[in-house]
Amino acid sequence: MSGSSLGLLFTVTSFGESHGPAIGCVVDGCPPGLALCEADIQAELDRRKPGTSRHVTQRKEPDTVEILSGVFEGKTTGAPIGLLIRNQDQRSQDYGKIVDTFRPGHADYTYWHKYGIRDYRGGGRSSARETAVRVAAGAIAKKWLKERYGVKIRGYMSQLGEITIAFKAWQHVDQNAFFAPNDEVIAQLESYMDQIRAERDSVGAKIEVVAENVPVGWGEPVYDRLDADIAYAMMSINAVKGVEIGDGFDTVAQRGSVHGDELTPAGFASNHAGGVLGGISTGQDIRVSLALKPTSSIPQPRNSIDKAGHAVEMATTGRHDPCVGIRATPIAEAMLALVLIDHALRHRAQNADVQVDTPRIPGRIA
């Protein structure tokens, strides 16, 4: 396993390059009996796909998914689910510039030295195109979690470059190109992105993801804690440089008398923990934040070296997202879903027989 599988019991094994014939995955371990069709997956893929606004890459990919196995008469059978997405828009552009040079901020230099060979077309395996696979697999996880446990997973953009986006309401998230939970900032975000593009630059973003109705008990300490696996899954997304659970880095300056969430018969009194204690879900909302760095591909000249070790100056042309964070919300949701379903299965493997008289309190006081 050179690292392309995720999850112990609900396992996604991914393949595919940006400009190869196809991307896809095998989802192994999905419980049988889940109603599933291609439209269920397509709906999530459409939220992530490129070319939907002027603020993202203009590559035209329908991202049409085909289910190859594991579903019979509209239901999952427990057998592995093969998913296939054919690449459509591998533009025959001139790769001459990047064949022998390493783009700053990209994986060109590291892939070259690691493997001694590199599919340079569109970033090859290191391209964010692979995240479509995560969204496809995550769609299955999301559906099962919702139907089986009522778990609801949603995300939004909370910051775009210097602009903090106040949370207003969930309903706004899917009504703008940024997954912003606030209809009043859209015009500002659009002009900001237009300015970034005019400056031939890129910018980072911050994403929040929340899972509601997660039962108490998911997570496998002391290493495979729920939050540890979430951190892994989020940091594995292209461009992510930081992950927080609950109050995250704000806890450094907090006092214990503030941070520790009090329990009451009516529910938890607060949620500084972000829904995880001792690596196990508490029944509170799971709250995760992630930082995405600015796109490395920018059309202004930068210093680098070529394969012979000589200094070169290069600007990255072609089709790129000026902020990779803009399309990251569905990906982050998918990764959270994949971690949660894996832990749901792991939990019941060991603890299916556990019975406790103690009442489970609500995640928050109503």
Add this chain to the structure above:
Amino acid sequence: MSGSSLGLLFTVTSFGESHGPAIGCVVDGCPPGLALCEADIQAELDRRKPGTSRHVTQRKEPDTVEILSGVFEGKTTGAPIGLLIRNQDQRSQDYGKIVDTFRPGHADYTYWHKYGIRDYRGGGRSSARETAVRVAAGAIAKKWLKERYGVKIRGYMSQLGEITIAFKAWQHVDQNAFFAPNDEVIAQLESYMDQIRAERDSVGAKIEVVAENVPVGWGEPVYDRLDADIAYAMMSINAVKGVEIGDGFDTVAQRGSVHGDELTPAGFASNHAGGVLGGISTGQDIRVSLALKPTSSIPQPRNSIDKAGHAVEMATTGRHDPCVGIRATPIAEAMLALVLIDHALRHRAQNADVQVDTPRIPGRIA
């Protein structure tokens, strides 16, 4: 596997509770031929052990480690290394208060509902006492990484509650109780901690860890990226709520023209990436930050519930660290070492035959 193993090829499997007879682990996959004795491990354990200053728990544990296997005539044999640390100071205190109640901020509530049974003595399995095992295993990893690749792993505290600690020099780190890299702030930190204790409260901390001389090429995308596995390992440490690689959350507001580290024949011109691109080490320093929440056990009364679901008020007495972050530096170093050695082994499994003419540039311009 209910979550007590870490690493695919250099695998640590941990066991033990805070007040049971012993803690320990099995380290499987250590390359043969490494000179190893108990003193090598003990040196690292002594850096983490409790009772060394008034700012940490007063539990007296010598943390004496015994090597049970895997070492012959002073060298590792390639067989699994059994490590054993007997618990010595399981004070027979009155646990009456916590047997039937759930301490806020602790894993009591989650363990109880997950397993239906709970070793309440000192937190049982969820106690930070288990981190001694990580430090012991990490000592082996550190030694091998240093001898085989010249990798140097060091950490320090960069913030204690509201107090930011400027980095002055590495030499100071092991000369104070806080692992602070600055001898001028020690008095301030001490009085700050005295005040926190006087207020019967606790506080968080921020830790930085750095690995130097890591070769280019470690990390297994697209999921088992080096940074993803680091995030997992760090978030699995008790009380950690956030992890950053390189510039972390600062990248949100950065521009691509600033963030992307330029390459020159003399080395990388900067290190915003924190030593990882595309999930693979670049040869730059690996830079990791982590946030630790304030200790949940504080001696002031807090609201909670008992096993019957009734409201109770409870203060946590007993021996506790007023800031769990104070002893976290050796633990974070150990976790970074464990991730790095695992990826060193994974890398060469697949890529041992790779040969590239391209020169490897220094991690930074000298």
Add this chain to the structure above:
Amino acid sequence: MSGSSLGLLFTVTSFGESHGPAIGCVVDGCPPGLALCEADIQAELDRRKPGTSRHVTQRKEPDTVEILSGVFEGKTTGAPIGLLIRNQDQRSQDYGKIVDTFRPGHADYTYWHKYGIRDYRGGGRSSARETAVRVAAGAIAKKWLKERYGVKIRGYMSQLGEITIAFKAWQHVDQNAFFAPNDEVIAQLESYMDQIRAERDSVGAKIEVVAENVPVGWGEPVYDRLDADIAYAMMSINAVKGVEIGDGFDTVAQRGSVHGDELTPAGFASNHAGGVLGGISTGQDIRVSLALKPTSSIPQPRNSIDKAGHAVEMATTGRHDPCVGIRATPIAEAMLALVLIDHALRHRAQNADVQVDTPRIPGRIA
């Protein structure tokens, strides 16, 4: 992971049903730089494919493989290799008889009770059609082992029903429908099979597989021994009921003075061990035998029950191999290759630095 992945470092993850749109797999962990094209894989698939003689199923499947990823400009890149084989001949036969009944000797009853849903078309996931995937993945493993280490993996049929087939020469194996290493028995085997079919019955077979030139040192005791992983891989093949290494069950009545292979400076004096000692390859030929049971689908009536639990009588019509062992040789070779490459990679991960002055003796005295 519900069991569809094989191998720790060279990992095959399989998907697909007998009568679904496609079967295939992801091969993760293949070392980069291996020359690979579809014809390399097709050659092995053609050895296994159905319809090539009157003694096997008449289903017409070209088993055309498409490489979806992981190969660039004719070489593997280290990225996962997606392989796809479209099903072509899903005859629209009448499944009415088996939809609600359980065929004796088949997985119908167990799949139904395990998953609560069953793709009954052609056996669905439990069909031996999945073994094409193993052969495809094994072709990659075989090629790498041969080019990197000179390992040569070959198999043959040593028994068909009551007929023992004496080994004459390797050259005969690929020149008859049975993979028999003896051109003098072919007529006998053909008339035997004709007779079995005339009796509307089926019969078992025994297959031998040999790997030459395996270096000393592969295998990871104490559990993941080379022979243990071989036993696992072989027993995972449909219809296999027994596995032997070296002298296998004959060792029960052997004396230690006979069995233990003596070492001489010119090589091992014998090979009762079958090339494995202490779970590690010795440099001798790896010798494996496997027993395949008779095909369960036979056209004579048998007693069974239906989904309501009522007694039924059923004969299995349709296209079936009268001896599943006939096409098993390429599959067994593939499985051995998959185990060997995995252990080659695991070995060098831990032991890449090992240097021993002791000479390695030949596997056999020349």
Add this chain to the structure above:
Amino acid sequence: MSGSSLGLLFTVTSFGESHGPAIGCVVDGCPPGLALCEADIQAELDRRKPGTSRHVTQRKEPDTVEILSGVFEGKTTGAPIGLLIRNQDQRSQDYGKIVDTFRPGHADYTYWHKYGIRDYRGGGRSSARETAVRVAAGAIAKKWLKERYGVKIRGYMSQLGEITIAFKAWQHVDQNAFFAPNDEVIAQLESYMDQIRAERDSVGAKIEVVAENVPVGWGEPVYDRLDADIAYAMMSINAVKGVEIGDGFDTVAQRGSVHGDELTPAGFASNHAGGVLGGISTGQDIRVSLALKPTSSIPQPRNSIDKAGHAVEMATTGRHDPCVGIRATPIAEAMLALVLIDHALRHRAQNADVQVDTPRIPGRIA
């Protein structure tokens, strides 16, 4: 992981050498709430321990087990269970003869070349002493399987060298040194073994293991089939060279009309399959056979080489079992238990919600 862990969800990680300070393991994933004390484990260890008759090694090891963690107030907590067995009788014998020579049939040559270092004392890591750990871990698995599912696992010797032992009744098995299910053959077996020892030779054995009351549904095709994992586990036992499920190698010459077990409303009509179809348990008895080779350590001179590659003649003195198969029955039972519990947990992870109206028929017609 260099191969010392077994099981995906009920994971045993073993450590220890024959003549080191201790052997032991970590059992991770045991469901909580199982009543467990050291006596439960000791009872199984005592069945395997050396020195109990003149037909086995005279090494005196009480094999006293200590539970280090994972049990609280007499019940498992779900945390990893640390087990420790101190070695007592590491006789300070003269190892001079084997330090620099490789015993035929032993792992000396392979360990030396694999690791470049070798704990030669008593075979070090390759010693069958490690099997005590398996028996200890297996005792926990056995207890849980029995209490939770009523599964009963028993084994016996069916052949000692040339002597076939007819099954008479289970009650005899634990009443003789051979685990023979027949009180009438004991005298013959004893004189046979006396003769083997007099001839300074050793001999092989065949063991049968049976698991009753295994529910239908355990096993994870297409690779992690129940029978595949059993084959792996059995072949990982020192000296095992062959494994059969059900009729095993006898199926080669069987007809399909005989082999395929018919189903009736009253139960399966026969059990040629050995309780597994399509890699999943059927509800029939799980029947497994294994072949153990003769002990490699024999006191007559044999040819070998030394570390310099020179020819030597060596006889193995010291304390050895003249037939390693004699003490293998408890080990084989333990391995079967470990595989079954792992699959019990894996099955319910994915399929806990499956409900089928179809009645489950008895494993055999009453």
